[in-house]
Structures are given as C-alpha cells and as structure tokens.
Amino acid sequence: MKAGIVGLPNVGKSTLFNCLSNAKAQSANFPFCTIEPNIGVVNVPDARLEKLEALVNPERVLPATVEIVDIAGLVKGASKGEGLGNQFLGNIRETDAILHVLRCFDNDNIVHVDGSVDPIRDKETIDMELQLKDLETVDKKLEKVKRAARTGNKDAQKEEAVLLAVKTGLETGTSVRAIKIDDESRLEFVKPLQFITDKPVMYVCNVDEDAAVSGNTYVDKVKEMVAAENAEVIFLAVGTEADITELESYEERQMFLEDLGLEEPGSAKLIRGAYKLLNLETYFTAGVKEVRAWTIPIGATAPQAAGVIHTDFEKGFIRAEVIAYNDYVTFGSEAKVKEAGKMKVEGKEYIVKDGDVMHFRFNV
Numbered sequence: 001m002k003a004g005i006v007g008l009p010n011v012g013k014s015t016l017f018n019c020l021s022n023a024k025a026q027s028a029n030f031p032f033c034t035i036e037p038n039i040g041v042v043n044v045p046d047a048r049l050e051k052l053e054a055l056v057n058p059e060r061v062l063p064a065t066v067e068i069v070d071i072a073g074l075v076k077g078a079s080k081g082e083g084l085g086n087q088f089l090g091n092i093r094e095t096d097a098i099l100h101v102l103r104c105f106d107n108d109n110i111v112h113v114d115g116s117v118d119p120i121r122d123k124e125t126i127d128m129e130l131q132l133k134d135l136e137t138v139d140k141k142l143e144k145v146k147r148a149a150r151t152g153n154k155d156a157q158k159e160e161a162v163l164l165a166v167k168t169g170l171e172t173g174t175s176v177r178a179i180k181i182d183d184e185s186r187l188e189f190v191k192p193l194q195f196i197t198d199k200p201v202m203y204v205c206n207v208d209e210d211a212a213v214s215g216n217t218y219v220d221k222v223k224e225m226v227a228a229e230n231a232e233v234i235f236l237a238v239g240t241e242a243d244i245t246e247l248e249s250y251e252e253r254q255m256f257l258e259d260l261g262l263e264e265p266g267s268a269k270l271i272r273g274a275y276k277l278l279n280l281e282t283y284f285t286a287g288v289k290e291v292r293a294w295t296i297p298i299g300a301t302a303p304q305a306a307g308v309i310h311t312d313f314e315k316g317f318i319r320a321e322v323i324a325y326n327d328y329v330t331f332g333s334e335a336k337v338k339e340a341g342k343m344k345v346e347g348k349e350y351i352v353k354d355g356d357v358m359h360f361r362f363n364v
Helices: 011-019 046-056 085-093 119-150 155-171 183-193 217-229 238-246 252-262 266-277 302-310 311-315 325-331 332-341
Strands: 002-006 038-043 060-062 065-070 097-103 199-205 232-236 281-287 290-297 316-325 344-346 355-364
Touching: 002 011, 011 038, 011 065, 011 238, 011 266, 011 344, 038 119, 038 238, 046 281, 046 290, 065 266, 085 119, 097 119, 097 266, 119 183, 119 217, 155 183, 199 217, 199 266, 217 232, 217 332, 232 266, 232 281, 238 252, 238 266, 290 302, 302 316, 302 355, 311 316, 311 355, 316 325
Parallel strands: 002 065, 002 097, 060 290, 097 199, 199 232, 281 355
Antiparallel strands: 038 065, 281 290, 316 344, 316 355
C-alpha cells in the first residue's frame, strides 16, 4: 500500500518527500525536477510502540511503515500528454491514496508555474487533468456496456446507469470520490475501474514558518473548497520541516519545535494521516527479542493478521491470544495481564482492533 505525493511543479513535493523519508530526492527551484518517481519507506510515528518498548525492554524495536512515492509535477494539458503527463498519470494510478500538495505561501524568490500563488486554481488544474483521464476510462467502458445493455441484459443496464452518473459527474467537474453512488454499485461497478479521482485524498497545504501553527487564509480557502469531498486537510511548513530534519540531535529538533510552538513535526501528523488514508491500522507483538508494530487493513481478521507475519501462521491458525493495549500498559506486563484475567483467547472470526497486542497459536 503506498501513497503518492502529487501537485503542480515547484510546490514543495520533493522537499516534503525528503522530510518524510530522509531520502534526498533532488530539490530545485524549477519545474520537473523530479522525473522518475522516488519511493521512500517511512516509519509511522506511534507513541504506543515507545511505551511497549519501555515496559518490555526488547533487543530491538520495529515500527510500522508506509510507502510514499514522490511523483513528477503535473501541468495543464497532462491528460493529453503535455509535460510529463502520461508518465505522471501512470505513476499516480499505481498508488492507493493521494497526498495533494498545494502551495499556500508567498515568496517572490520561488517561481510558480502559473505566475502567481492561488491554491484553489492549482487544485482545480490538477483535478481537471485527473478527471479528464477518468472520463477516457469511463467512456471506453461505456462503449462495451451499452452494447450489452441494448440486448436487454439487466446487469449491464444497471452498470450503464452507474457509469453514466460517473460520466455526468466528471463532466461537471466532480471527482469520482464525491459522486453520490450507493455503496453496492460503487463496489461492483466503480472500484474495478480504478479511477484516479476515486482514490482517497489528503490535501497538504505548504505554508511558511509564520503559519506553521495556525495556518493562513490560503489554508482556510482550501478547507472551504474541499468540504464536500470529505477529504482531510493538513498544513505544514515544508521548508521549516526540512530545516528540522537537518539538525543532528533529538534535543535540537525539540528545541526548534518548541520555538515554533509545535509539539511534534507536521510530517509526523502527515505520515499518520497517510496511514489512516490507506485504511491501515496496527497491532503489536511484544517479547524480549522484539517489540514490533504490524500493519493490517482495518477490519482484518485474526488469521489475516497472523498471515502478515508468515503465510504459515494464517494457514495453520488455531487461536489468537489478545491483550488490549490499554490493559498491557495498565498492568505493565503480559504475566500480570494474565493474572488479572484480561488476556482473551480469540478464534478465526475475531476482528483485530487497532493497538491489540497479540500472540498466535498455529499448527502447520
């Protein structure tokens, strides 16, 4: 599962990527600085993991991770192949969620591809290109479906009605994710077509240092515009975040954050937001050898969670021994949790909860 960073050229995508992954994608003051998508595996900040480490004192600790992809900047006409359009659209189609970076700061020294700062216009530019590409997709599919619908095929007629609703929405500038379609039809007819504008999105407003704590009027306008999309909006000062990551020690970074009035880097919030956007959650295993966070889709069963460790665990699953995270912290150890009768034994139907501490029993 990976999230793609997208946006117009020169809005801070590669600088943000560097902050998130500590990779050093080239970052410069001109468009198309990023040509091939850079991929970074990013640790998900989680205070629960630190607490478990303090209680268990293991030999090593492994956090959950999420893949972030930095994709080349898109320009007007990308759906027709302008700039790096076809490559951009191909790369974004391969991601599972979108982190859409919008420039929300004024700085005459950093050129804007359209000559002025206007995040609403920038958002509309990218939305339009993605919607045009999705229109191509729905038109191709409709050609086939209409032929079957004309023969009286009831399923095809139902699919045609749904696809026509998608087409109408896209033609009026509405992204697929915001088009009103019932859940069953969306799952059956829309999801398989992998529309780019159906992917979950988070808008990342890149602000200057002065707006790092409270945002600014640009951010307010973005929030107002995307309210109907049910999309999350966060803001962070990407340039300042880059300065923080350059500092050598944890203490220096904390002092910098305190001076700004921040409790943690904005990038930490963004990573957790991307993790949630991808519909992911975490369970833990905790022992003296290793405390580890494991990534699973929200709604995963106990055998599916076991399969993340090893496929044999899922195939031969017998039961799961489950401790709620809060119980583990309250009692301080696995042994004391057992003494208190708080460890649960769960079977194949158990839906794993975010933060569960688990052991699996299996037989292969």
